[in-house]
Amino acid sequence: MASRPIRIAGRSLLLCASGSVSDRRHALAAFARAYPSDPVDVIISDYMSEVNMTIGAARKVDNKSLAADHGTPFVGAGPAYEAPFLEALEPALEDIAKYGIKVVANAGNTDTETLYNVVNDMIRRKKLGIKVAWISGDEVLPAINAALQAGTSPFKNIYTGEVLAGWQFKPIYAQAYLGGLGIAEALSQGAQIVICGRVADASPVIGAAFWFHRWQRSQLTELANAFIAGHLIECSCYVTGGNFSGFKSIETTAAGWVDIGYPIAEISKEGQVVITKQKGSGGAVTVDTCSAQLLYEIQGPWYFNSDVTAVLDQIWFEPLGPDRVAVHGVQALPPPPTTKVGLTARGGFQAEAMYFITGLDVAAKARMTEAQLRKSLQPYSDKFSLLSFSVLGAPAVDADSQNAATAVLRVFVQARQSADIAPQRFLRPIMDNVMQSYPGGTFHLDFRLGIPKPFFEYYVSLLPQSEVEHVVHLDGKDTAIPPPTLTHVFPERQPSQPSTALPIDLAKFGPTQRAPLGSVVHARSGDKGSDCNCGFWVRHADEYAWLRTLLSVDMVKLLLGKECVPRVEIERFELPNLRAVHFLFRNLLDRGATSTASVDFLGKNCAEYLRARHVDVPLKFLARGKL
Structure with a gap:
């Protein structure tokens, strides 16, 4: 089995703060049904976000309180798991059983065991022989409270720098971001469906590849490539043309804008990655769509997961053919000894x-x-x-x-x-x-x-991985997943360049015209807590020499305009192989998606706002055609 690449189908079904579903629900069943002509080994469903983490936390706490008051479980506030997963899973079950497809979903949110029981009941009613496992360990408020009482950690907020004791809100729940090795263990024990809570977005792909290829924890390069594959497909259609600044170019493809397809990651035993998509579907997989998703949500050249750290500054993409793009240049370092933990409080x-x-x-x-x-x-x-x-x-x-x-x-x-x-x-x-x-x-x-x-306040800190009780539950057996033994301690702040080390005289590009930056520059942005990240990239080498000279921290402050209030700090780094410059806007989103006053609560419109700002664009770039 390890002689061929694993094919992992990616989709995302996220809930916004109002509880509405923000992705289509047909993909899981469509992938399973299409197995004879477009086979995949594992279907990944990513449901988690900082918004529904806080909603799930409140529901879990409220349901527990009401159950204690009434003596029976109370579900009036709604389940603390992601119920839409059941709507996606139910029509796919027969084909999942028939073709032996694996499914990994982090739809458990804050009540993973209950979702596990519901899925098992659904499978029993259909009389299907599908084994289901669930993962625990992400609920860590007791560990945080114990550490606070012992004085072993102040739990500094990684975004704002404040300490937890100084936070004006009382935490009601805390979730750690788990890695993928619990998922790998569940699959190796024969689970066909693995239900998770707050694993990191890319952890299901890491776990699936680790299991399929029988990797070891020491194979950091392979893990880092699987990590980036997971990052590329975790947001479903964001890598196939959704939320893409070049969306107009997709209108002329065979299927156009309609029914943009879901992505597939092919990962070899050596860690080589190719991104593609469902056959006959809309959208596209190109170097630009992959660049867009790669630049989304990262916060510097080091990209952290509980299993590995991916180093991104030399990454590049190679087009292999229609809707097939290979990933190259990913470097690896050991994971940090800590993992991210999100605390929820009533705001x-x-x-x-x-x-x-x-x-x-x-x-x-x-x-x-x-x-x-x-x-x-x-x-x-x-x-x-x-x-x-x-x-x-x-x-x-x-x-x-x-x-x-x-x-x-x-x-x-x-x-x-x-x-x-x-x-x-x-x-x-x-x-x-x-x-x-x-x-x-x-x-x-x-x-x-x-x-x-x-509304809810969200506080992000770090917890030692050794304090996390990561456990796989399958067939009445509990298997503990130990933390990594090889780790690396990173600086609190990532490397940052206020301006390029290779500046060029902008006058050398010839006559210019005041025009929107987005006439010739792609961009993608997103949220991480109170921070907003934004990556810019261009199509040609000379455009990149212009872009990285133009987009200094000082210039971006001017482009942000009134959005650049005193609390905002800006970090910058370059990805030369992508012809990209990435910015981290610290605290631009105030207290984050669940409590900010901004209508751009997810930071996704920041990129489009900046692309609309006017700069002096060389006429020769405009002559190549606007995006």
């Missing part, structure tokens, strides 16, 4: 309301409304922890429709107690302002956003 409650502003003098109309509303809210605002006003969008010049001439004034509020932003203290004063408002004053009639809803 309070938030609400928002919107006014529509049309036509002329939008800025003045917004100022007028803000002044009026601040006065109306003044009797209550001393209890607000946050009150912000922002204008979303701008009317088109000489717009030919009223919608095109409309912007939105968003009023956002947070408070520690629900009563402090009850409708009579927030929504009612905003509605009652309309008669003294700007010309055309109109508020949004969907008042549901103005009703207080809970």
Whole structure:
């Protein structure tokens, strides 16, 4: 079996803060059904995000509390696992059993054992002989509390630098990011479906490749390549044309924009990686789509996992043919002795309301409304922890429709107690302002956003891997997974260059024109806690000499504009083989996706905002065609 590559199908089904599903559910069954013509060995389902981690944590704690009060399990708040996984799995089970396909899913969230029991019941009802395992060890709040009491760690926040004792919120749950070797052990013991909670996004691919090729922990290069393969496919269609700044080029492919296909990673025994996708599906796998996903979510040249550290500054992609791209240049170091841990706390409650502003003098109309509303809210605002006003969008010049001439004034509020932003203290004063408002004053009639809803604070620190009880559960047998014995301690901050070491006189590129940076530059951005990362890359070598000279930290501060508030720090590194420059914007997202006031709570629009900023672009680059 090890003489051929393992083929791993990747898909992602993420839940946003409102609980809506943000990926299609058909892929698991489609992969299983297509096995005779497009076989895969393992199907990976990645469900976890920092948003649904906090939601799952609250549900787990609330369900436990309510069960204790009532004497029986209470599920009114919803399951603490990701129920949509069951909708994806159920229609695939017969084909999974028929073809012997393995499935690894981190859909357990904070209640992995319960999901394991539900899946087993589903399999028994269908009378299928599928073995299921589950992984525990990610729940670590007791270990953190014990270490705090013993004084062995201050649990410094890796994003903000504060210590846990100084955090103004009380943790209700903590999850460590597990590696892939528990998954590998479960598969080696005969499990066909492995249910996980908070394993790192790429850990299912690491575990599957480790099991299939019978690797050892000392094979760091192979592990690092599997890690990057996992990173490339973990976000499903993000590597096949979704969330891609070159999306217009995909419209002309055979299947176009419709039904963009899910990715497949082929990983050889030697760790060689090829990324491809489902046959006959939409989208594309190209050097650019792979570059986009590679630059997404990384935070510097060192990419950490509990099993290995991948070093990225020499990575490059090779096109092998239509929708086939090979990965090269990944280097490896031992994993850190610690793993990331996310702590959830109840942050309070938030609400928002919107006014529509049309036509002329939008800025003045917004100022007028803000002044009026601040006065109306003044009797209550001393209890607000946050009150912000922002204008979303701008009317088109000489717009030919009223919608095109409309912007939105968003009023956002947070408070520690629900009563402090009850409708009579927030929504009612905003509605009652309309008669003294700007010309055309109109508020949004969907008042549901103005009703207080809970939000959560998220704190990220590090926990020694030796403190994690990583266990595989299968057929009544529990198998402990020991932490790595070979580790490497890394500096707190990654290497950073404020500007390129190889600058060039920008005048040498000839005449220029003020144009959007995105006319010739791709970009991709995303969130990690309160940080936002953003990678830029270009198509040609001379464009890269221009790009890495242009995009210094100082220039990017100018491009960020008003977004670059004093709390934001910027780190920068280059990936020359990708013709890319990567930036880490520390604290740009304030307290992170679950508590930030920004509408770009996942940081995904940061790249597109920066691509729209105007710079002096050489005319010869524009002559090659805009992206």
